[in-house]
Amino acid sequence: MAKRVGIEVSLAVSHAVQLARAEAIAAYPITPQTHIVEHLSSLVANAELEAEFINVESEHSAISACIGTSAAGARTYTATSSQGLALMHEILFIASAMRFPIVMTVANRALSGPLSIWNDHSDIMGARDIGWIQVFVQNGQEAFDHTIMAFKIAEHRRVLLPMIVNLDGFILSHVVEALEFTDQDTVDRFLPPYHPWHQLDPKKPVTMGAFGMPEIFAEFKMKHQVTLMNSYDQIMKVWQEWGQLTGRDYHPVEHYKTEGAKILLLTMGCLSEVAEIAVDELRDAGVPVGLLKLRLWRPFPFAALREAVNGAELLIVCDRALSVGGPGGPVLSEVRSVLYPLSPQPKVLGYIIGLGGRDVPPEDFKEIVAQAQAEAELGPRQEFYMYGVRG
Amino acid sequence: MDKFDVASSQKYDVYASRLLPKEEYFTSGHRSCQGCGEALAVRWVCKAIGKNAVIAHATGCMEIVSSGFPQTAWVQPWIHVAFENTAAVASGLEAGYKILARKGKLAGHPPKVVAMGGDGGTSDIGLQALSGAMERGHDFTYICWDNEAYMNTGIQRSSSTPYGAMTTTSPPGKRSIGQPTWKKNMVAIAVAHGIPYVATACPSYLFDLYFKVKRAVETPGPAYIHILSVCPTGWRSATDLTVRLGRLAVETGVFPLYEVVDGRYRLTIEIPKLRPVKDYLRLQGRFRHLREPEIEFIQRQVLAHYDLLLKKCAAPYPEFPPLSHAEEGA
């Protein structure tokens, strides 16, 4: 039976990993991911989770050791944040190319410099192209649910790709929320024991990680691309199955009060919860605004997004990361590119907010909507807007 | 052959070669340079580690010559991930098999885990991962193929390049005599981790190498073997001199063969009278630019290092008190 508990979200994530019966965890501490791995190491120490916990000496070794445990045939989990994710960068590509279904939580945090331990999305936006499945969550329940579902998605034999669950550092990872814990029996029925489809076994020796000459490299990449895009169907199936078990439904692009909306805000992660409040208030004031929450980041939900913006006149994309010297925020540039074939197109404006832990209250969203409406009338006059920066 | 061990290998003298296992685990068709001492070392190391083993390999010469898609020279299960993380991958493999064994998901004994990398992948870029893995006490063997420079990328110096050697990034010139630093002592670094087995080896002393690898693999806990691998391409030496140069490195005291078991040093190949280092240096183009004073300096240093090693071998106490790693891995 499911039970409702009040718990810090980091601990809820580690309990999800426990319920998923992860067999190997390699992790290096980094704020604000620490509570997740601290709790997991105590679960392992107390034999409440039958797993090996490897206290590696860096994140680079964390993800490398995860490749090792996965290649041995064990269900594998890790978590990191910010500089740690950046230090893993090289190996992230290799983990997906070698098709190891590692599940990783990224407690999103700004990248230095200056050094900042607080939340934004610049860490994960630097890792867009690593070939992993990536989702964003906006509250503790979603963090719990998606951690369990990630194992099932990643390990499906037609997927076999690593997966990242993004949750905002501190503002989500460190808050206490009331959420529903799915019981072990239900999780066991949902997620069968891991059966590795490729592993290093002396009884059936294989070579992994051969190098590719120019004659074959693009074929490798094509296979990876097609597999990642095709994982979409499996993701939908797993989410539906979970929805039937728990009554909690998830979609690649979530809608909030979008009926009849001429103006749409687009957010990811925790910003969505705040934006909902702003939308409520704006709707009460008669502004025809709605909210799109982009949950599935990779594979990018092309069709779902195009369908979701259909009929809107203005789309305001809120990025929590800056592509310095580029076309604004990473989400903005991708969304614009995806909507380019649409006719008619909404005007797409980009706002960069909440960098390095800067608080974004509902009033900011209301102000952004007002500004964006005025800017849209004028052109817009800028490629994108840095909101709330002094000077 | 019922029992093939060190003693029997010495008994049969020259015919002892016939006692070695015939089956090849690093097969013909790999693309190493002519006369590659490293490929020779790999060939015998793989025989020594046997069938029930998995290998994690660093990027480098041996990776690139052996695993070009769609062909592989490896017979044991083998994984290459990147350059600097081999010991971390091996850590994961060991932990992975451990938990699978504990959960009853493995039939038979868990495979032996062996990590391999070049001197760059070991003593430079991979040192952190290796140190972490040794410190954590994983039950694995790390083997360093030391050809004394980054040969795969075109003979650039590493921290393992010997003093005075010419490489493409330590060229001799008006202000340079070649490599300006003394070779990093990786073996001492491994010993400093308090691991149960550390050794040097060279394929020119085949039986010494073969039995050290066997012992390392069978030792519970971390083991480290540093193998001098002559590189005719990078050392500018004749391809047929590979085995001879390895022997000269040992006979001159440049690369002594020893092992450190639970902190106790022991020479495994004793050289009654060391030859002058000149005999070793003069066969290699990478030392051709050295003049008498530099050669004398090298000679003095080699003797001093050798002397220090003999003192360690004669020490009445080990380098460190016995650690728990060994018992835990058993």
Add this chain to the structure above:
Amino acid sequence: MTKPLEDYTWQEVELGGILREPGSARDYKVGDWKSQHPVWTKSHCIRCGVCWTVCPEAAIIEETGGYFDVNLDYCKGCGICARECVTGCISMVTEEE
């Protein structure tokens, strides 16, 4: 047998690029790199097998009667076997055009 790289479609690339045939490098004949190859004078050979142990290519094979010969498909002509031969019974012979 592995097939030429150019013949692989992306659909045929194995999961994660795995190679499932151990030792398939044997399909790649490196023997044409050499400019010389070893020849044994059997009358001087004591069949000790040292030549077999020192070959980096694992190209030296034992023949019937315990004598040794080289597999020219894989010999790169380095000459270590001739240099290390205990009796000097191996000589390196230059390849003909």
